[in-house]
Amino acid sequence: MSGGHIGCCLSSFNQTQSFPVMEDQKKLSFSSPEPVNYSQELDVAVRTVQLACSLCQRVQNGLISKTSDGVQSKDDNSPVTVADWSVQATVSWILSESFGSSNVSIVAEEDIQNLSKAKADGVLETVVKTVNECLAEAPRYGLNGPKMALGTTEVLEAISRCNSIGGPAGRFWALDPVDGTLGFVRGDQYAIALALIEDGEVVLGVLGCPNYPMRKEWLNYHHRYHRIISKLTPSTSESWDKGCVIYARRGSGEAWMQPLLHVNKNLVWPNSARPVRVSSIDNPSLATFCEPVEKANSSHSFTAGLAHSVGLRKQPLRVYSMVKYAAIARGDAEIFMKFARAGYKEKIWDHAAGVVIIQEAGGVVTDAGGRPLDFSKGIYLEGLDRGVIASAGANLHDKIIRAVDASWDSSAL
Ligand SMILES: Nc1ncnc2c1ncn2[C@@H]1O[C@H](COP(=O)(O)OS(=O)(=O)O)[C@@H](OP(=O)(O)O)[C@H]1O
Numbered sequence: 001m002s003g004g005h006i007g008c009c010l011s012s013f014n015q016t017q018s019f020p021v022m023e024d025q026k027k028l029s030f031s032s033p034e035p036v037n038y039s040q041e042l043d044v045a046v047r048t049v050q051l052a053c054s055l056c057q058r059v060q061n062g063l064i065s066k067t068s069d070g071v072q073s074k075d076d077n078s079p080v081t082v083a084d085w086s087v088q089a090t091v092s093w094i095l096s097e098s099f100g101s102s103n104v105s106i107v108a109e110e111d112i113q114n115l116s117k118a119k120a121d122g123v124l125e126t127v128v129k130t131v132n133e134c135l136a137e138a139p140r141y142g143l144n145g146p147k148m149a150l151g152t153t154e155v156l157e158a159i160s161r162c163n164s165i166g167g168p169a170g171r172f173w174a175l176d177p178v179d180g181t182l183g184f185v186r187g188d189q190y191a192i193a194l195a196l197i198e199d200g201e202v203v204l205g206v207l208g209c210p211n212y213p214m215r216k217e218w219l220n221y222h223h224r225y226h227r228i229i230s231k232l233t234p235s236t237s238e239s240w241d242k243g244c245v246i247y248a249r250r251g252s253g254e255a256w257m258q259p260l261l262h263v264n265k266n267l268v269w270p271n272s273a274r275p276v277r278v279s280s281i282d283n284p285s286l287a288t289f290c291e292p293v294e295k296a297n298s299s300h301s302f303t304a305g306l307a308h309s310v311g312l313r314k315q316p317l318r319v320y321s322m323v324k325y326a327a328i329a330r331g332d333a334e335i336f337m338k339f340a341r342a343g344y345k346e347k348i349w350d351h352a353a354g355v356v357i358i359q360e361a362g363g364v365v366t367d368a369g370g371r372p373l374d375f376s377k378g379i380y381l382e383g384l385d386r387g388v389i390a391s392a393g394a395n396l397h398d399k400i401i402r403a404v405d406a407s408w409d410s411s412a413l
Pocket residue numbers: 078109176178179180181182183291292293294295296297298319320321322340341344347350
């Protein structure tokens with residue numbers, strides 16, 4: 001099945017026929033003797049990420065206009081919000097509903113410990129309300145919602161059910177409910193990342209990028225500008241809100257992009273999709289590289305040295321979240337590099353969806369030793385050699401890897 005076929009498959013859904021079709025899908029997924037092509041899984045994953053994007057847009061608008069606070073700190077001082085927990089609960093609930101809870105195993109970032117803390121009083125109620133508001137929209141996406149609103153216990157269960165530890169055998173989903181939470185709370189870029197991993201290989205990936213419009217010009221705007229626009233002109237903020245969902249299935253040689261099915265429009269499925277492809281630029285002097293915004297997450301000085309030695313002349317594009325992977329897949333940038341400090345272990349949910357999308361869009365993703373990222377070792381990318389490098393093509397990729405080797409020993413990493 002291609003992404004084009006997902007378009008066909010999705011177009012057969014609408015609000016009135018979605019429930020019976022979903023029932024058929026369940027049967028097809030688990031009784032078909034055909035080789036697994038993950039078409040039902042991809043279909044549900046794309047719809048679910050679309051639904052999650054609408055949830056995040058509502059919460060982010062609330063945060064920016066200060067109608068809610070809702071940003072908590074985890075033990076490592078990283079931020080977590082109502083949106084992180086609410087997306088995790090929603091995605092977990094929809095996947096269980098669609099495929100049967102005994103068939104669904106999920107590795108995801110959040111847990112309920114912080115949510116249950118006394119200082120998060122009120123946050124849990126907001127999460128439950130947010131999840132129910134979101135699930136009430138599910139039929140517009142051709143998904144089953146609950147017959148009755150979920151209670152607190154059910155929401156907590158949905159979050160804590162995402163307790164798989166991954167590994168080399170079997171099938172599990174990897175979910176980052178909000179990737180780039182810092183960007184999210186700053187009114188900037190973030191992503192919802194959902195991947196399916198089978199026997200250690202990422203077989204499909206979906207990235208929801210609610211602030212990454214279909215047109216590339218708005219990727220590199222300053223986040224404060226976005227805040228100003230959102231504050232001053234909420235009625236026209238739709239023009240900023242238009243994001244995209246990008247997805248790919250392993251081995252298809254295709255990656256696809258849909259516009260968001262925006263909450264404020266009276267739209268239901270079908271949604272349209274168009275193929276995306278990596279950039280054809282392989283001259284370093286014309287190439288753009290992207291990297292994390294925060295120096296704490298990736299060494300800017302090391303990548304500046306690499307850029308210089310490879311001949312990358314353009315300013316780095318610093319963007320929060322896996323939107324960086326989306327930018328490479330769409331051909332809006334040519335290279336992504338992340339070199340975390342020694343001792344930091346990258347998590348699978350921060351990379352899985354992006355890796356398969358770039359690969360199917362024609363790009364290359366490896367560690368700095370040129371080896372594929374290993375998603376078979378549990379929640380961490382165990383054995384990752386120094387950093388993650390993604391490129392639009394093999395030429396650029398080889399140049400970066402050679403430059404890393406040449407400069408690593410003299411780096412402070
Ligand atoms: N110390 C350190 N080093 C490297 N990476 C870290 C570190 N701490 C956290 N993380 C993970 O980085 C995820 C955010 O990556 P970004 O590329 O969005 O970084 S940045 O915010 O643009 O700087 C972020 O994902 P989210 O927590 O989902 O936002 C983390 O999983």
